[in-house]
Amino acid sequence: MPENENYREIEITVFRYNPQDKDSTPEYQTYTLTETPGMTLYIALIQIWSKMDHDLSFDFVCRAGICGSCSMVVNGKPRLACKTRTNEFEDGKITLLPLPAFKHIKDLSVDTGNWMNAMSKKLESWIHTQEETDLSRIEKPVDPEVADEVFELDRCIECGICLASCSTKIMRDDFVGAVGLNRTARFSIDPHDQRTDEDFYELIGDENGVFGCMSLMGCEDHCPKNLPLQTKIAYMRRKMVKVK
Amino acid sequence: MKIIYTDALVVGGGLAGLRSAIAARDKGLDTIVLSMVPVKRSHSAAAQGGMQASLANSVKGEGDNEDIHFADTVKGSDWGCDQKVARMFVTTAPKAIRELAAWGVPWSRIGKGERTVVINGKHETFNERDEAYGLINARDFGGTKKWRTCYTSDATGHTMLYAVANEALKRDVDIHDKKEAISIIHDNGVCHGVIVRDLINGELIAYVARGTMIATGGYGRIYKQSTNAIICKGIGTAIVLETGIAELGNMEAVQFHPTPIVPSGILLTEGCRGDGGVLRDKDGYRFMPDYEPEKKELASRDVVSRRMIEHIRKGKGVKSPYGDHLWLDISILGREHIEKNLRDVQDIAISFNGIDPADEGPKGWMPVLPMQHYSMGGIRVKPTGESTTMKGLFSAGEAACWDLHGFNRLGGNSVSEAVVSGMIVGEYFAQYCHETHLNTNTSVIEGHLEAQINYLKEILSYDGGLNIFDIKDEMRSIMQEKVGIFRNGDDLLEAVHRLEALLKKTKEITVESKSLGNNPGLNEAYRVPKMLKLALCAAKGALQRTESRGAHYREDYPKRDDMHWLKRTITTWENPEDTLPSIHYEEIDIMEMEMPPAFRGYGRKDSLIENPMSAQREAEIEEIRKTLGTVDRFTIQEALLDYELPGKLKHKNERVGVGYA
Ligand SMILES: Cc1cc2nc3c(=O)[nH]c(=O)nc-3n(C[C@H](O)[C@H](O)[C@H](O)COP(=O)(O)OP(=O)(O)OC[C@H]3O[C@@H](n4cnc5c(N)ncnc54)[C@H](O)[C@@H]3O)c2cc1C
Numbered sequence: 048m049p050e051n052e053n054y055r056e057i058e059i060t061v062f063r064y065n066p067q068d069k070d071s072t073p074e075y076q077t078y079t080l081t082e083t084p085g086m087t088l089y090i091a092l093i094q095i096w097s098k099m100d101h102d103l104s105f106d107f108v109c110r111a112g113i114c115g116s117c118s119m120v121v122n123g124k125p126r127l128a129c130k131t132r133t134n135e136f137e138d139g140k141i142t143l144l145p146l147p148a149f150k151h152i153k154d155l156s157v158d159t160g161n162w163m164n165a166m167s168k169k170l171e172s173w174i175h176t177q178e179e180t181d182l183s184r185i186e187k188p189v190d191p192e193v194a195d196e197v198f199e200l201d202r203c204i205e206c207g208i209c210l211a212s213c214s215t216k217i218m219r220d221d222f223v224g225a226v227g228l229n230r231t232a233r234f235s236i237d238p239h240d241q242r243t244d245e246d247f248y249e250l251i252g253d254e255n256g257v258f259g260c261m262s263l264m265g266c267e268d269h270c271p272k273n274l275p276l277q278t279k280i281a282y283m284r285r286k287m288v289k290v291k
Numbered sequence: 292m293k294i295i296y297t298d299a300l301v302v303g304g305g306l307a308g309l310r311s312a313i314a315a316r317d318k319g320l321d322t323i324v325l326s327m328v329p330v331k332r333s334h335s336a337a338a339q340g341g342m343q344a345s346l347a348n349s350v351k352g353e354g355d356n357e358d359i360h361f362a363d364t365v366k367g368s369d370w371g372c373d374q375k376v377a378r379m380f381v382t383t384a385p386k387a388i389r390e391l392a393a394w395g396v397p398w399s400r401i402g403k404g405e406r407t408v409v410i411n412g413k414h415e416t417f418n419e420r421d422e423a424y425g426l427i428n429a430r431d432f433g434g435t436k437k438w439r440t441c442y443t444s445d446a447t448g449h450t451m452l453y454a455v456a457n458e459a460l461k462r463d464v465d466i467h468d469k470k471e472a473i474s475i476i477h478d479n480g481v482c483h484g485v486i487v488r489d490l491i492n493g494e495l496i497a498y499v500a501r502g503t504m505i506a507t508g509g510y511g512r513i514y515k516q517s518t519n520a521i522i523c524k525g526i527g528t529a530i531v532l533e534t535g536i537a538e539l540g541n542m543e544a545v546q547f548h549p550t551p552i553v554p555s556g557i558l559l560t561e562g563c564r565g566d567g568g569v570l571r572d573k574d575g576y577r578f579m580p581d582y583e584p585e586k587k588e589l590a591s592r593d594v595v596s597r598r599m600i601e602h603i604r605k606g607k608g609v610k611s612p613y614g615d616h617l618w619l620d621i622s623i624l625g626r627e628h629i630e631k632n633l634r635d636v637q638d639i640a641i642s643f644n645g646i647d648p649a650d651e652g653p654k655g656w657m658p659v660l661p662m663q664h665y666s667m668g669g670i671r672v673k674p675t676g677e678s679t680t681m682k683g684l685f686s687a688g689e690a691a692c693w694d695l696h697g698f699n700r701l702g703g704n705s706v707s708e709a710v711v712s713g714m715i716v717g718e719y720f721a722q723y724c725h726e727t728h729l730n731t732n733t734s735v736i737e738g739h740l741e742a743q744i745n746y747l748k749e750i751l752s753y754d755g756g757l758n759i760f761d762i763k764d765e766m767r768s769i770m771q772e773k774v775g776i777f778r779n780g781d782d783l784l785e786a787v788h789r790l791e792a793l794l795k796k797t798k799e800i801t802v803e804s805k806s807l808g809n810n811p812g813l814n815e816a817y818r819v820p821k822m823l824k825l826a827l828c829a830a831k832g833a834l835q836r837t838e839s840r841g842a843h844y845r846e847d848y849p850k851r852d853d854m855h856w857l858k859r860t861i862t863t864w865e866n867p868e869d870t871l872p873s874i875h876y877e878e879i880d881i882m883e884m885e886m887p888p889a890f891r892g893y894g895r896k897d898s899l900i901e902n903p904m905s906a907q908r909e910a911e912i913e914e915i916r917k918t919l920g921t922v923d924r925f926t927i928q929e930a931l932l933d934y935e936l937p938g939k940l941k942h943k944n945e946r947v948g949v950g951y952a
């Protein structure tokens with residue numbers, strides 16, 4: 048990194064707590080560092096970790112906005128930390144909290160994997176078909192537009208930001224959230240999946256599913272993949288209402 | 292003491308690990324997958340550009356088949372690969388992609404009628420065949436004769452990984468994430484499982500199984516600049532090395548990708564060039580055609596990366612605070628194409644560099660520089676995926692060296708390999724677990740567990756005052772500067788000495804927090820020595836290999852030397868106290884090749900030391916062909932090289948217009 052006296056100092060305040068350690072108490076810790084061009088919260092936190100505080104916990108994997116690991120609350124908004132540039136914050140003060148709605152592990156680290164796997168299982172988030180595929184044969188043709196539509200919804204990275212932005216999730220821990228409802232919408236339009244609306248009703252036709260959503264739009268506003276969550280939830284709701 | 296028993300244990304939840312776990316579950320085995328991170332966050336998710344399989348659906352892929360995919364792969368590897376494994380791979384790849392399609396991967400499909408693409412800087416229009424409508428589409432990639440790389444926009448790895456992970460969940464594969472394997476349990480040359488550190492609370496757990504599969508991905512993070520996720524530290528590979536028995540292969544074979552973005556090192560997929568993007572220098576000049584008149588930007592990655600550095604060395608690089616770089620220009624593809632097919636690339640360039648690559652002219656050019664990207668080397672295994680020297684230990688995917696890629700892998704061949712090896716090796720692994728009874732006792736397991744607890748305590752007791760992060764940074768710089776794209780004897784010797792000294796210094800550190808629980812400082816303290824061992828394997832292997840092959844380029848030995856170096860580097864770590872690896876070699880027999888060594892068709896023409904056996908084998912092949920007379924390509928192939936595949940995987944693959952021919 049180039050040294051330059053014009054670079055400003057920034058203050059990053061981090062929520063520190065280890066719920067597994069009886070002696071640990073929740074507290075905020077502030078670190079001051081020099082901002083370099085193009086600095087992201089990934090670069091900043093790695094710098095804090097390697098130079099100032101080896102004990103700081105957080106979750107980065109791809110550091111490119113692709114894997115969905117690094118969601119946290121940045122100055123009040125749930126975001127992917129690796130895609131957040133520090134120069135967005137004019138006063139140079141950034142406060143980081145762990146993502147709510149998931150089990151807290153330590154500091155900025157939360158357990159998303161187990162929740163997402165349980166959600167995927169509960170919603171049977173895989174292709175259901177009676178057809179046997181002979182792997183030597185030419186694949187089943189799919190209309191290119193339909194494939195693109197499925198892809199569009201398949202882009203969800205299970206980052207959990209929609210849940211952290213959701214009022215229903217706060218009240219109902221078992222609510223499958225936009226991530227789950229988007230997933231069912233994805234399978235319902237996939238031509239490989241033979242499930243009927245009745246089948247999907249079994250999975251999401253209740254208050255923990257599509258009828259739990261209060262259409263407050265927090266999910267869509269914050270989704271880093273810009274998924275059309277409200278439209279898709281509304282689409283599933285219309286389908287489910289018909290089943291009823 | 293916590294011990295968990297299962298039938299099949301898979302370490303690693305990327306494409307290779309999960310697909311293997313599915314194979315094991317389908318045999319009715321209790322299967323556990325361990326992963327450092329939630330499996331859907333594995334590095335496979337980051338693969339952008341696509342997956343190679345010779346479907347030949349698009350007009351631009353017409354005539355493609357296993358033979359051509361095979362030839363591309365062997366040339367790409369610079370004749371370093373195991374041709375038997377390459378055959379197994381190309382035959383299974385079409386089945387793998389069709390399986391993924393049935394599991395819902397929304398592959399981009401072929402539309403009706405006219406299609407406009409950019410080839411060699413110009414727009415070209417052609418018609419797709421009616422009978423191919425709706426079948427899986429493909430794009431062009433480096434080092435391939437046909438358009439063979441299938442894709443879902445530029446999020447291919449993500450959609451593949453989600454489909455495979457969901458299928459694993461469907462089958463009740465037991466997934467334990469935030470678990471890191473830190474040592475292999477073995478006795479009498481047989482593997483019985485792994486010792487795991489729970490990354491949430493620091494607890495050590497013994498996972499014991501009939502068979503163990505290591506599918507932990509690559510070791511790119513031993514380099515300062517790498518496209519790899521930050522978890523790609525090679526810990527799975529290192530713990531195999533630390534058994535002292537199991538072997539690693541070709542650790543010096545490290546791939547550098549031509550177009551990561553500067554400075555973050557985030558990858559811009561090869562699809563950028565595959566779709567028609569070009570490289571430019573400080574004058575905006577497109578320089579690749581001067582170096583590689585035939586394949587231009589689409590020569591293999593090792594060649595393009597070297598040509599780029601060569602050009603920068605001539606003073607043609609663009610100056611920046613982060614050193615010189617070149618430009619990648621995809622604006623010529625048009626906004627519509629970029630926003631549909633290169634969307635993550637656009638997102639990355641905007642988010643991290645403030646550049647919209649769809650903007651026309653220099654404004655949209657993205658700064659790029661070759662960086663570490665892929666680990667061809669890894670755990671040396673037989674074509675069945677089982678370790679050459681340790682029973683019950685299997686490996687697949689990027690972690691393994693079975694050896695599909697030799698000294699350079701082709702873009703798109705890796706996610707393909709991960710799934711294909713999950714199908715093939717997964718099946719052999721499942722068979723092994725099915726037939727084998729657990730044959731160990733608790734004292735062996737407890738002994739291994741005890742040893743790891745003591746090791747972690749020992750680390751916490753070090754009091755030398757050094758910072759493990761400084762040691763790590765120095766290792767990564769040494770690898771970057773001395774064991775990089777261009778290598779030479781002096782630098783490599785220096786690298787080996789300095790890395791060895793660093794390894795010794797890892798005992799002179801102080802870990803601030805003394806907790807055996809969740810302690811990220813302790814994590815690095817036990818990981819860095821393991822990473823250093825891998826770095827030493829790569830550096831020493833590179834020092835001893837006095838030739839240039841694929842991605843391994845020696846300025847002091849610029850020729851590929853088929854007389855002396857048609858061999859695989861095999862590395863072991865004989866004693867825990869050793870500070871250097873031991874190296875020996877495995878001969879590659881030209882007389883068993885289906886395609887004897889020759890010029891690759893790209894790169895320097897004058898840089899070969901030929902082995903007379905190549906001509907001899909070529910003549911022999913000619914003779915075999917003559918004797919066979921007019922027979923189909925399968926009969927010829929079989930006569931030249933024999934290979935096996937489990938179950939239905941060896942069946943012929945159907946293609947549009949040609950059936951099973
Ligand atoms: C940016 C980028 C783009 C790429 N694009 C393409 C492409 O377009 N086409 C292509 O063919 N290839 C591409 N590749 C390469 C390809 O993505 C990888 O080689 C492939 O996905 C590796 O899969 P894998 O299953 O072997 O390993 P990974 O997906 O890396 O999975 C490794 C798994 O092991 C786990 N693990 C690691 N260590 C341990 C441990 N000690 N204990 C427990 N678990 C552990 C991890 O948590 C993870 O689950 C790309 C690579 C990069 C870096």
Ligand code: SF4
Pocket residue numbers: 202203204205206207208209210225226229266269270271272273274276
């Ligand atoms: S729907 Fe959007 S916000 Fe929710 S998990 Fe998926 S990507 Fe994240």
Ligand code: FES
Pocket residue numbers: 106107108109110111112113114115116117118127128129130
């Ligand atoms: S680290 Fe992968 S999305 Fe941020």
